[in-house]
Amino acid sequence: MSDSNRAAGDMVPGDGRWWRIGRVAGAALLIVVLLALPLYLPGEWLKVGTWMMTGAVGALGLTLLTGQAGQLSLAHGFFLLVGAVSYAVLSGPAGDPTYIGFGLPPVVGLLGAVLISGLAGAAFAPVSGRLRGIYLGVASLALVFLGFWLGRALPAVAGSTSSGRLPQPFSIFGLSVDVSRQLSSLSVFGVPLGRDERTWYLYLLLTAIAYLLAQGAVSGRPGRAWRAVRDNETAATVLGVSVVRVKAGVFAISSAYAGLAGVMTAWWTGIMKPDESEVAGSYGVTVSIAFLAMIVVGGLGSLPGAVLGAALVFGLPVALPLLTQSASADIGSGTAFSPIVITNFAYGALIVLIILFEPSGMAGLGRRLLGPARART
Amino acid sequence: MQTFLQVLINGTGKGAIFALLALGFVIIFKATEVVNFAHGSLALAGGYVVAVLKPMVGWWSAAAAGITAAAVLALVIERLLLARARNASDTSLAILTIGVDVLVLTEVVRRLGTEASPFLGDPYDVKPLTLGDVTVGRSEVVALAVSVVLITAFFAAFRFSPWGVAMRAQSENREAAALMGIRSSRVTASAWAVGGALAGIAVLFLATQDFSGGGLSQATHGVALAAFPAAIIGGLTSPGGAVLGGFVVGLTEAMTAQYVDLDFAKVAVYLVMLLVLVVRPSGLFGRVVQARV
Amino acid sequence: MQTAQRALLTAAVAATLVLTGCSSKAVNNSSGGGSAVKTDVGVTDQTITLGVLTDASGVFKNLGLGITHGNEIWADEVNRAGGICGRKIALVQKDHGYAADKAIPLYGQVKDNVLGLAQLLGSPILAALKKQITDDKMVSVPASWASTNLDTPSVLMVGATYDVEMLNGFSFMQEQGFVHDGDRVGHIYVDSEYGKNGLAGSKAYGAAHNLTVVEAKVTATDTDMTAAITSLKSQGVKAIALTTTPKQTASALTQAKAQGIDVPFIGNNPTFDPVLLSTPAKDSFDKFYFVNGVVPFSADLPAAKDLAAKYAAKYTDTPNVGVDFGYASGLVWQSVLTTACNDKDLTRQGVLNAVAKTKVDTKELAGELDFSKPGQPSSRKSYIAQADATVPGGMKYVKQLFESPEAASYRTPFQH
């Protein structure tokens, strides 16, 4: 991260009263829209939304690590896997002959998975602390390969490559996420809250918690320590920051975020199953790179940027096929510009264009657009 | 013993190709500090040109055209995109190359369609040489010879030619080089072109029955990913390290597959890399950057 | 600031409540139409809509396009003949590019519009959707023949499973005198439900005949089998089974030849693709046998030739076994729908009921299929064929459809 000093996202509190009011009003409007959406959107679009939120949680973690603390990581996919597997094991039914499970309640499983992922991140700290920049990036890639191998070597834990294991659906106080719309006894304004709607609210809650925690930390003491370590390790040390601890800590936090995103991935895909190749799949190299793309496209270090980046990088590829594949169209031939081909083009081009025209990502764009409003009093 | 020799030869042959890929990767990194995630795509695009032209103009001309195409594509990426994204950080530029990679990969795979994956190694593919009990894929022998020649040529040029001096000067200190009248844009562009050409050469071996077992396809792109650990093991700033790293990766993969576990081979490569990095955080021959107060 | 924030938040929640009052998603139960036949999802008086979730752009696009085109040829044929139950067949096709994250929303998009899935391609996708298709009673034809997927009635598996194929394959090898009881044999398999199911067959056969199975696990995206062959060679295997991708097959055969290991190979159905015969591997197929439940595209059999002619008339993509399979799965659907129609129940439950009593003869394409035994494959018969570039169509049948005693007595994972 040789250029991280130009990273976006350091908090610049605005002074303007209207700016503040506008911000609160904007946040309120956003909350209204997000709460109301499940009542209007069809299931597949809710799926797109929950997938974006899954990406957002992971991206928030990575932007803390890479954007705020300046440590490049391509291991996010691995920690997603750790989180997903931990959840599947902790909350999996005990006594299953094929798969190891502890039969813990989903909430405990969720917290446990986040914790275990964080510890896994902390365990990597002796290595991550020694390395910098792209070396750390590629070194962390080793974890993805290790995870790919471990996942398949331990089928009783990670689910067999053959059919995988089912992650326990989330439920709390007898209220389960996994209820079909037809059987749902819970409804709002005549709209029954089925699996997709409930998942949306659960994911919204998790994303909000992840966001607010990150926001509090970034604007407080931990955030200052991260940026200090990013910008000048020696100066940070002299001012009382334990660089080793801060680096290990932020790696652990980022991994915990990834772990949560991993649990969300397992719920979302409905299966816990190791990937078929190290490149493609839910926990592989491509996913790790996608997370990096999210935070760069969003603006390194910026929390709203990470969310927007996730919406783009995770959202676009799943949303475009829904939009472009009309009910009557045939698949066409092998060299056709199929919807997936078009999706990939759009995705690639967007990344190129954003970096070409707004190197500090969507956060930079936001600052440029909102800058004048912020300055006014 | 016979098995060991066979494994050694398998690993060395692969290592030669990884060395070519990693060398190109390192040249690009040295000149521009950009981690080129589109390296696999450069190889793929060059290979596609070979595949298309081969039936029309024959293998030799097609190969030349393919290598040129890969070089030109690299040049275009640098001139058209990277050189214009002036204010972007190195990380952002790396992500930009991911965008390019997605574009090129998607288009080449689309064009390849459902036909049989084209194989590019006509003059040498599937014509094994037998030395006693050991068989050697001719592709591997040719690859090794080509790599040795190219790598030697590269090092000679790097050491003695004005281009090499300019390149080394710029990679060490961009500003000082500019102040010596070295045209940064030319050095950068030529580095990308050379990196691209090396990828274009590597693909002639990547898409063979002997080497990767498959023709030109999406999987070719995946194999090119091995250039990453190879370049890192050697140290991103060291061309010599890249070559060594290539062979380390090739041999580690082959040895692990035979003596530890077939499936563990790829992980082993990364674990070796991790081990190297823990001992030497900038790779075997990489430059250590010291932060100062 | 704090109070303003709270006030706005309260207002926001209130606004949400008001806004949601007029949601369009409130439930409205649709009735099943006026005709005598009971229907629910995906069936109108004019059409029966089936979904196709395939890969037309990713790593399995060759297979995906082949199956889809086979599905289309069948649907066209049915529609030209007046349809089923007085209704035309409509296919809703979705390309997921072999990515589960894309397939999941696409399934959500089609699930309320289709009766069942004429095609569900991709093992990671089937794995991710299996619970949903079971819950939704969505009868689906997977493009995968792993007996581990027979745990749900919604999976309509057309043809013999990989384990059964391997049992038939080894039985053939022994019959030919290539392997003997007590030998060491190698098995290169992809670490996926495909590979593991094939390996289960080898192991079952090995257990019965005291064969030691040396395993070589590879990943789906590997193409270079050099190391696997070197390893198997050094362990002295007498034969090698393959449950691999076509590219891996080609590499394994070429390497075996190059490294001078002169043993016979037996491969599952998906190990072979006719396009391999136009690659440098074409001269390495002489000791390769492959065992299949569905005939290859270029088979020298009347039904297959007929289909090939229809394909050639309409499509430009290089054909493969997927076409025959896609067509055969159409025939199975046809039989199921006809049964359901006769029962006057074209609801999803009705279709599920119909599946359980379906027995269908796909002629040479996949033989006779019996879906009435839950948890068991619809067939335990296979062909043995050899690739041969010198024969027109590149295919030579060594043994016609047969069921080995080992296959017949084999207990699949969910067999009751």
Place this chain on the structure above:
Amino acid sequence: MSGQTTGRTPGRRDVRPLRVSEVTVRFGGLVAVNRVSFTVEPGSIHALIGPNGAGKSTCFNAISGVCRISSGRITLGDVDLGRTPPHRIAALGVGRAFQNLALSPTSTVFDNVMLGRHALTGGGFLGHGLRAPWLRRAARRHADRVAEICDFLGVARYLHTPAGVLPYGDQKRVDIARALAVEPTLLMLDEPAAGMNASETAEMAALIQDVRDELGVSVLFVEHDMGLVMGIADRVTVLDFGRLIADDVPSVVQRAPEVIAAYLGVDDGQGQPAVKTRAGGGFPGTGGGNGDPATSPRPGRDGRAEPDSREAMG
């Protein structure tokens, strides 16, 4: 630990002497600091001077724990700094400003200065993420103090400006504010007047004195501007090639022959004065800047290697 941290408790300011005794620092085969000893008395202003490469910065780095000492002892009161992890040294009351502005350019001045209070504040990711009320209360108190310190240094109006866009002099002040934010009992300043002109330098001198007078802390500083050094230092330690060559009150140091020789080297006789000079005696000095007082002296009137009188100090 408690013994050291009591100095941080409210109301009690335990300003202790810093003792550097027989300290040697080696980098590979190179001896950067060679058996150097000096003491910074509580409440004194102590200057550390010497030509470039004399080992001043290494000395600073050794005191603040950034580089390990090979032998010798550095103590603050009775705490051995050499055995204290570097990040704990700030908590012991050592605040340091840097020579080349180690500010986070994209962070606000507030954030930069607040970083100095890292050891004084608490709470980790969860505490701050959850916005724990006690942490928020503490944060407000610390924020007030930061504002106070910035006000003292005259950079309060930039509190919410990214530090990187400030003029050089103000960045320098922010850096010092950050060192003060540590609430040090020993304030270390590395070339505080570097790059400043004479009036700014005078202001800096006043600032340093005010800090000492108002907070009662010790100040140890490295400086090239001899006017500043001789003007405000209670004691001056002079290093040359890693060795200590003088350690005394300014009036003695500026007359010490070794010091004068060290600053001037041996004349090669080529230099011709191109500038008429003003009269003045004593010590070589350069106006503002971190360049060494590298000048071409003429032989002194009394034959001694006397500094070029052009660089006379007032």
Place this chain on the structure above:
Amino acid sequence: MLSVRQVSVRYGRSVRALQDVTFEVPDGQIVAVLGSNGAGKSTLLRAISGTLRLHRGALTGGQVVHDGTRIDRMDPAAIVRRGVVQVPEGRQIFTRMTVEENLRAGGLVTPAKRRAAARDRVFALFPQLAERAKQSGAVLSGGEQQMLAIGRALMCEPRVLLLDEPSLGLAPQLVSRIAGIITEINDGGTAVVLVEQNATMALRVAHRAVALEVGELRLSGTADELARSDDVQRLYLGGHAESEAEAAAAAEHRPRRPRLRVWSG
């Protein structure tokens, strides 16, 4: 003749580094640029050598003209090819190349047939470099590095040589050497722009001088004039206010600082 005409420079969006700076470097003369840290001296050289962009700076006004041609929009290499060559601040020699290779890198723009002659001249000027030709740049002492940096620039056959703080960090006797060398180079007809903090040395060798203060040109004139100027004395030559009045004026400058109380937790 090199003219800097009303040049203004910014870094990023907000940092103003130079404002309306104008001065001329007549052929064959040495012009010293004085100023404290952060005054904009290095920025000025970057504006001339075209390397501003490498530091994310940009010319926001004015022009730089060399022999009647605007060079402020040229890339650094083209400017070097015109004979305007900068020795970068802090030497910046290529430490991973030998002395000889460093000189080769410097001579890449020089026509091949003149390169050997140029190198001979450099070796004549700096005999130490000839002795260490095969050694790595990293092992040179500070003074030798400075010589190599200057020698490397001389390989470009400069007509205007821009020197950024050549005396920085050198022992006094070496500073004199460097001063002598600058004079020698100048005697060969090369104009020199000498940026120096060591005003004494600079004013000794220069014909003319300018002084920058916070990005603006404060003084300019012949070296002698400047050396005599009280401002230069006070600001750059270490002279201090002597009269009561001046001291009082300085005190006036002192901001009234609020008292900083001891932190009570």
